[in-house]
Amino acid sequence: MIWPTLIVDNFLNDPIKVKEFALKQSYSPDKEGRWPGERSDYLHILNRNLFDSITVKIMSLMYPYEISYNNMQWNALCSFQKIKPQISNLGWAHHDAGNEFTAIIYLSSHLNCGTSVCEPKDFYNKNDMHTEKKKQMFLNNDKKMIPFQKEVNNCFTDTINISSRFNRLVLFDSSNYHRANQFEEKNITEDRLTLICFFTDIRNNKGNTLTPIPSSRRTIV
Numbered sequence: 001m002i003w004p005t006l007i008v009d010n011f012l013n014d015p016i017k018v019k020e021f022a023l024k025q026s027y028s029p030d031k032e033g034r035w036p037g038e039r040s041d042y043l044h045i046l047n048r049n050l051f052d053s054i055t056v057k058i059m060s061l062m063y064p065y066e067i068s069y070n071n072m073q074w075n076a077l078c079s080f081q082k083i084k085p086q087i088s089n090l091g092w093a094h095h096d097a098g099n100e101f102t103a104i105i106y107l108s109s110h111l112n113c114g115t116s117v118c119e120p121k122d123f124y125n126k127n128d129m130h131t132e133k134k135k136q137m138f139l140n141n142d143k144k145m146i147p148f149q150k151e152v153n154n155c156f157t158d159t160i161n162i163s164s165r166f167n168r169l170v171l172f173d174s175s176n177y178h179r180a181n182q183f184e185e186k187n188i189t190e191d192r193l194t195l196i197c198f199f200t201d202i203r204n205n206k207g208n209t210l211t212p213i214p215s216s217r218r219t220i221v
Helices: 015-023 048-060 064-068 131-140 143-153
Strands: 006-008 072-083 101-106 115-120 156-162 169-173 177-180 192-204
Touching (some): 015 192, 048 064, 048 192
Antiparallel strands (some): 072 192, 101 192, 115 156
């Protein structure tokens, strides 16, 4: 785990416009049941300018100087995600394997439908336990899967709990285990709406892999 955890409020300059754009898109579930709810097509296909502006702004949080002089390159996949109330109001602990870091921007009016970053209680964690049952839960809303979800989640301890404040960005190392805190909230009828981005292959223009902010550029308290 080499990437920092960041929380940035008021991240988008015009979040209402981005939300309106998101709500106009078509959404579909994952055919393999890898995640709950539905996602849009990739943002770079829907609106390349919006994709570029958001991903550059995310990268500038950690590499302000390199971004300023166009000294970087990276790959990113971003999609809007809508999640209606589920049979279980808790997310399933997991990590985003194959990615460097994950960024989530909260776009609905929920406050308690954020994200918890967690860590295994034991060295030999059970994240891969009941993978097929998780898919059944997400694909079929199968209530019989809830005990298996609880068994997996009980193998982890929350270390950071992030509220889903509108227009808040949270960024964390993709190898960190995490889960949605919940999917519905009293007196709020809209779906939990986020923009989720996965970043990989972060390099400078010489092709060298870049790590997070050097320690000399971090504020030490």
